[in-house]
Amino acid sequence: MNDTNAESVSPAAFGKRLRATREDAGLRLEDIGAETKVSKAILDAMENGNFQFLPERVFSRSFVAQYARIVGADEGPLLQDFDEAWGRYIVSSGIHTNLEVVADDLAPSIRWRFWIPITAGVLILFVAAAVILRSSASDGEGLAPDPRRSGASQVNVGRAALPASRPTPSSKPSKTAVEAANEPMVKMTVQVDPGEECWIHFRDRDGMTGERLLRNGQKLDLELAGPVKLTVGNAGAVELTVDGRRYRDLGLPGQVIHTEVTHGRFTPLGAEKNDIP
DSSP, X not given: OOOOSGGGGSHHHHHHHHHHHHHHXXXXXXXXXXXXXXXXXXXXXXXXXXXXXXXXXXHHHHHHHHHHXXXXXXXXHHHHHHHHHHHHHHHHHTOOOXXXXXXXXXXXXXXXXXXXXXXXXXXXXXXXXXXXXXXXHHHHHTSOOOTTSOHHHHHHHHHHHSOOOOOOOOOSOOHHHHHHHTOOEEEEEEEEOTTOEEEEEEEOTTOOEEEEEEETTOEEEEEEESSEEEEEXXXXXXXXXXTTEEEOOOSOTTOOEEEEEETTEEEETTSOOBOOO
């Protein structure tokens, strides 16, 4: 079943073998979905080799294991074929897997990222102000004196021709940047239901990223700089708590959702604010 030719490990060939195991067991896709709580759309994508419609590899691999157990097949060879097919899909599509970033000391990076644009902006404003002041002074000095007036009158005229002093642009950072730096940290907990699995991926304002597979009632506590981009797999089996507020029914069983989490608020991307208690 695991020969080495290219066709044996392609997504399409893997999907055909998966469908054959189900048909041999006399089961429908609806039967598999009812037992695994995986949506029919994802199961159909697996059987047709449409890996671009599947969630992340670790979560899709869990679906294959559940599928194998329901149809009574040996999950070992199926998982091996899936790994080979997924690798071929990654190479052919040009997708690169996400690398987990371990933030040992992000503070210096964050400070530089915050102050470099502000310092550059202040320098540009100072240079522009100096050019304007120099240009104005040159215009005043270039005025020819009137020979019919006395020296005192000429001095007064020269002073009157000079423009008023211009205020130096403020070097204080913008209010928006300061407010962003002082944004409260987002405290959230992701917990999967007993007997279920859930894959999550997160990325916060400072670039902190990570992913985790939770099983059988496990939970993960996070404290990140908002806003946080949060992707949740098997959304129907997940409970999310944001700053003490609990959210259920995030999506359908097996569904992958993309959300944004800020201090005290959970918002599915492309939707209005979620007020589910």
